[in-house]
Amino acid sequence: MSSASPSSTSRRAESLDRRHIERRELISRWLLPAVERLLEEQTYPSLTVDQMVAEAELSRSTFYNYFEDKSDLLRALTGDVMSTIVDATRMWWQLAPSGTKDEFHAALAHLFAIYSPHTTLMRAVAESISHDARVREEFMAYMASGQQGIADYIRTGQTAGVLRTDLDADATAAWLTWMMERGLSQLSLGSGEYEPERVLAAVVDILWKALH
Incomplete structure (x- = not known):
């Protein structure tokens, strides 16, 4: 044979x-x-x-x-959850330049809805990136993807004459990416007086006024 x-x-x-x-x-x-x-x-x-x-x-x-161990599991969980969150964020990035504030609100509400169930895991990831290089590498790659998506959204809006042309798209996107990451981590579930709808309405106002 x-x-x-x-x-x-x-x-x-x-x-x-x-x-x-x-x-x-x-x-x-x-x-x-x-x-x-x-x-x-x-x-x-x-x-x-x-x-x-x-x-x-x-x-x-x-x-x-x-x-291999629980660090390997955390990397796997990070990949699954961050992929889902980045996909949810695309609803914002893909808004038409002429999109209304209500549409902007709906896009961010979708992001909050996807992120909130995973808040405890994302906090664990944030705590781990200081001492786990592989978790940090994966996390930073997803953050870079998010930053690029927001920068492209700003440039598209600037070209269309809808968003402020005096904004540095890349630097603004970097600030907004990290602001959203920390804000979602700390506030998306709501605690005390900061209920989710209040937090969502506030961030919609902040971003809308900053960009338009």
């Missing part, structure tokens, strides 16, 4: 790798709500793998089949 050809062996290896990646993504999504529930009471550094797998009703062996 002839042995398998190098090409067929390579295809099988690629198929196994693809299945492993898909399974890793599935396990990551399964763990996400469990980790976020635990983060309501604890910080990420204080969580153990045993706590996370117990909350998610997974085995330790399953966890370690797909993740």
